[in-house]
Amino acid sequence: MKKKNKKLRKISSIMAVIYSATLLWTGQASKNEKVIYGADEGKIKIEYQQQDINEIPDKYNTGTKGKLNKFNPVFNSAINYYTITAKNSKDEDVTLYLKLSGDEVTYYVDFSYAENKKLSGEIILSNIDFGECSLKPNKEDNITDNISLVYKNCRFEYVSTSYPDSKLKSKFYNCSFYNFKGSNAYFERCAFGGKPNDALNPFRNVEVKDCYFSNMNHYLPKDTHVDGTQIYGYAELIRDENGDPILDAKGKRQYINPLDAKNIKFDNCRYEIPNIVYEIRPEDIVKDEEPKVATINACLMVQLEYSAGYDIHFSNCILNGGGYTIYSHAGRIGTLSDISFDNIKVGAGRSYGVIYPDIDPDTKINNLNATDSLYIGSAFKENGILKLSVTNDTARDRKLKVITDKGENIFTIKAGPTDKTLNTPGYETFDNMPFDILKQVPGDPKYAVCFDVTDPNNIKQIRFFNETKEEVYIDKFNSSEDNVLLSGKCGFKNADVSFTLTNDYVLTIYGNGDMDNYHSGNIPPWWGYRDFIKKVVIEDGVTCVGAxxxxxxxxxxxxxxxxxxKQINGKAFKNCITLSEINIADDVKVIEEAFVGAFKYAVANGLYQNEENNNTSDSKASNTVKNNTSVDKKDTIKINKKQIKVGSIIKDKKTGFVYKVTSVKKGYKLKLIKCTKKSKIIKVKGKVKIDGVNFKVTSIGKKAFRTNKNAKVIYIYKGITNISKGAFKKCKKLKKVVVKNKKFTKKYLRKRGLSKKVKYVIAK
Structure with missing residues (x-):
């Protein structure tokens, strides 16, 4: 019984560590739980985190290692086959019989051959450099039992597999590729890249785990389409008797027999593919012409061009680069459904934006965050020296502090590339980028705790290396006593507008007049803290939010x-991908693209360019903000056989309330715009049911209560997040307002037209 309890305690301890780490990775932990605190005479106990349990992929822990053997199949003239020796799962020698294709590069594992038909289980090939050769399965319909071709520590240039579903699966462990294209494959700790082409084109039944995509940004003498991963579906190219593609009347290639892209999953993968010019060769330069540049379209591009796609999922990935980092859109033929991006971190190296503006409405993006600290992939020892593979995907220089049993070390890590720093001195090649920089910690330490200490008020534990079985405690960090991190002027043409940034990362703008308009030559004074700012408060007197x-x-x-x-200028909140709450009155002028890239806010509030305002350059934020959520104008719901869309007016006959539809996505949303019944008590609830359809009421319009002049008490329940200016005007008989949202302070309601004579109550 004691042994059993001891075992259970051990399992519980392990699960507790994994659970705590999971909270950190998924963002469920609070700010104070970024470092797990213990209690030992005022010190903090160091716990393992997700990146310690499952290392972030980098160039040291993915791809091939050590000396490889050159691929050298032996030709057997008696049977007209090449042969190569492999191993089975019992470590016994087995022989693969290969056919050489006409291009004398591709070797086919011909499963119509009698000897190959006898294969079963796992066939393992290890430590081979295939060079320019490719090993490809052929005639897989002859396979009767499930077979896996397993490659361990092998290097390839270009690999492809048969496209349909098959009983043959290809598995790759610690392999390196320029490109893989195909189906029925599994990858773990593999490295992709090295040439300017898509690194991975999965068709169906593909799983990618703990892999690293990088170094694809080489120079070419012509424009090149390059993505870290592109999923475009599959269809067969129609060819003539000579094998040449048959073109239609417009000169385009024709395809038949499309196969849906499906069952594709990525987990804990990392992409470093900023768009740069690389290796400009003199022989490729044409006189009087600008050199062409290899172009990155996206880290992850899902664009169905040949077929439909579904069941495609990316989780726990770190993405840095691309024109748009994430692109998800059904192409000219296929449709897209059941696709998700979960728990994604995004670096600053992209050229245009985080998410392609016309993102497919069936794409689900959950917990998308910026990379706001250093991170460490590998931590290993060589000759008593601890080596740390450190990466900076942010736009500012950062500081790494390493605390060991031998002392402390401080390192400065150069800022990562951005759209402004690419193609400038210091960033000409991929090797110049601050990715996987190896920092050495001497002294043969037994443990090392690594922190990003760039900002003393936002210290993050990023790696824990511990050779001992003992618990590790260190001194607590002392926070800055100064509440104000930064302050200064930010007015347009010397307008009396100032700002303060406090150590809780609240930026307050105050004064009188317009804020300044910013651009690449005039960056905001708080730019260096943009990774940390969590809240912005613009106080009374400020009249315009600057570009x-x-x-x-x-x-x-x-x-x-x-x-x-009264006005929000263009791109004021560009790429504020985690913005979810902002109170914009109906009379505020929002310049076009003020919220471009504010993905989370768009999803939360159902904002998009409404068809009523397609021809206007300015728009009200309540229904026309242009951003990265594309909502199909045909999206509707049915109430009493009537098609209801965003902007439609519906009435609740039970209460007499009139609403405007603000979203028809999951969790339909409404704005209260009128109360027609002359009730003395008005209750505005966050959830209503109208004709059998459940809605969320999230806002109250500027004339919502004017039509009910008999109202004496108004209750505003939880779920309401915004009240427009003028909502309470002309409510002459109103005696009391009861709110259940602490955001709606007395001052807030006074500015919405509530008379000072009306009693204000906050209820639980």
Whole structure:
């Protein structure tokens, strides 16, 4: 019984570590849980985190290692086959029989040959450099039992497999590729890249785990389409008797027999593919012509061109680069469904934006965050020296602090590339990029705790190396006593507008007049803290939010605007991908593309360019903000056999409330715009059911209560997040307002037209 309890305690301890690490990785832990604290005389106990349990992929822990043997099949003239020796799962020698194709590069494992038909289980090939050769299965319909061709520590240039479903699966462990194209494959700890082409083109039944994609940005003498991963489906090319493609009347290739892209899964993969010019060769330069550049379209591109696609999922990935980092859109033929991007971190190296603007509405993106700290992939020892593979995907220089049993070490890690720093001195080649920089910690330490200490108020534990079985405690970090991190002026043409940034990462703009407009030559003064700013408060007196003011503030979640703000200039909140709450009155002028890239806010609020305003350059934020959520204008719901879409007006006959539809996506949303019944008590609830359909009521319009002049008490329940200016005007008999959202302070309601004579109550 004691042995059993001891075993259970051990399992519980392991599960607790994994659970704590999972919270950190998924973002469920609070700010104070970024480092797991213990109690030992004022010290903190160091715990393992997700990146310790499952290492982030880098160039040291993926791909081939050591000396490889050259691929050298032996020709057997008696049977007209090449042969190569492999191993089975019992470590016994087995022979593969190969046919050489006409290009004298591709070797086919011919499963119609009698000896190959006898193969079963796993056939293992290890430590082989295939060079320019490719090993490809052929005639797989002859396979009667499930077979796996397993490659361990092998190097390839280009690999492809048969496209349909098959009983043959290809498995790759610690292999290196320029490109893989095909189906029925599994990859683990593999490295992709090295030439300017798509690194991976999966068709169906493909799983990719712990893999690294990088170094694809080489120079070519012509424009090149390059993605880290592109999924475009599959169809057979129609060819004539000579094997040449048959073209249609417009000169385009024709395809038949499409196969849906499906069952494709990525987990814990990393992409470093910023768009750069690389290796410009003199022989490729044409006189009086600009050199062409290899172009990156996306880290992850899902664009169905030949067939439909579904059951495609990416999780726990780190992405840095691309024109748009994530592209998900049904192409000219296929449709797209059941696709998700979960728990994705995005670096600053992209050229245009995080998400392609016309993203497919069936794409689900959950927990998308900016990479706001250093991270470490490999941690290993050589000759008593601890080596750390450190990467900086952010746009500012960062500091790494390593605390060991021998002392402390501080390193400065150069800022990562951005759209502004690419193609400038210091970033001409991939090798110049600050990816997987090896930092050495001497002294043969028994343990090392690594922290990003770039900002003393946002210290993050990023790696724990421990050779001992003992618990490790270190001194607590001392936070800065100064509450203000940064302050200064930010007014347009010397307008009296200033700002303060406090150590809780709240940026407050105050004064009188317009904010300044920013651009690449005039960056916002808080630019260096853009990875950390979580809340922006613009106080009464400020009249305009300047262009690009909060551009790339990835951590920005909430914005509070005073009623004095009458205009939001272009791209003010560009790429604020975690912004989910901002109160914009109906009379605020929102310049086109003010919220481009504010993906989470768009999803949360159902904002998009409404067909009523397609021809206007300016639009109200309540229904026409242009951003990266493309909602099909045909999306509708049915109520009493009537098609209801965004902008439709519906009435709840039970209460007399009139609503405007703000979203018809899952969790239909409404804005209360009118109360027609003359009730003395008005209750605005966050959830309503109208004709059998459940809705969420999230906002109250500017004339919502004017039509009910008999109202004496108004209750505003949880779920309501915004009340427009003027909502309470002309409510002359109103005596009391009861709110269940602490955001709606007395001051907030006064600015919405609530008389000072009306009693204000906050209820639980």
């Amino acid at each position: 690009f003011s909060f551009w790339d503030c990835f951590a920005l979640e909430e914005v509070v605007l005073a009623d004095s703000v």
